[in-house]
Amino acid sequence: FTIISNRENEYRAKVGTIICDSLRKIGIDARLSMIDFNTLVVRIADTYDYEACLLGLTGGIEPVGGMNVYLSSGRTHQWYPNQPKPATPAEARIDELMNKYLKEPVYEKQREYFNEVQRIMAEEQFMIYTVVPYSYVAVRNKFGNLKPTVLDHRLVLWNCEELFVRLTP
16 A cells, blocks of 8 residues: 655655555555645545555644544544544544533643543544654753643743742852
8 A cells, every 4th residue: 555645744754664664574565655745635635545644633742733633523534534423433422522621621621531532542543643752851950940841842931930040159
C-alpha cells in the first residue's frame, strides 16, 4: 500500500521512511509518496483517494486544538467522514465527552473526560498515533515561580506576572 504525506515537511518524509522500512522488515510492502500539501488535502478531505496518510492533525496535547478530528462532524474527522450523525457508538461517546470537556471549567474533570476519549481512541484504533516530540526548556535557577507549560515549549513566560528573581547577597 502507499502512504501519502506532504513533500513540504522534511520531518514527515523521515518518519514516513522509518515507517515503510519497519513495515518492510515484517513483510509488508509500504511505499511513501510525498505530494504537495494542497493535493494531499483534496485527497484526504474531498476525494478520499488514498490508502494511508501520514499527517499531524491534532495540534499537540491540548484537546481543543483537535476538535475537528475528534468530533464526528469535524472537517478533519478521518474515519467515517462527512457523516450526518456518529457512525459508531464510540464516536457518539467521543462527541459527548468532547462537548462536556468544552463546557467544564474544572481541570480535573476535563482531564477525566479526555482520558476516556484517549482510552476509546486506543481501543478502537481509528488512527495510529506515531510520535510527540520532547521539548526541553533551560532557565537559570535564580528565577522563581517558573511553571513551563506542556502546551507549547515557547510558553515559558505565560505566568510572567507571578515570576520573581531571587536576589543573592
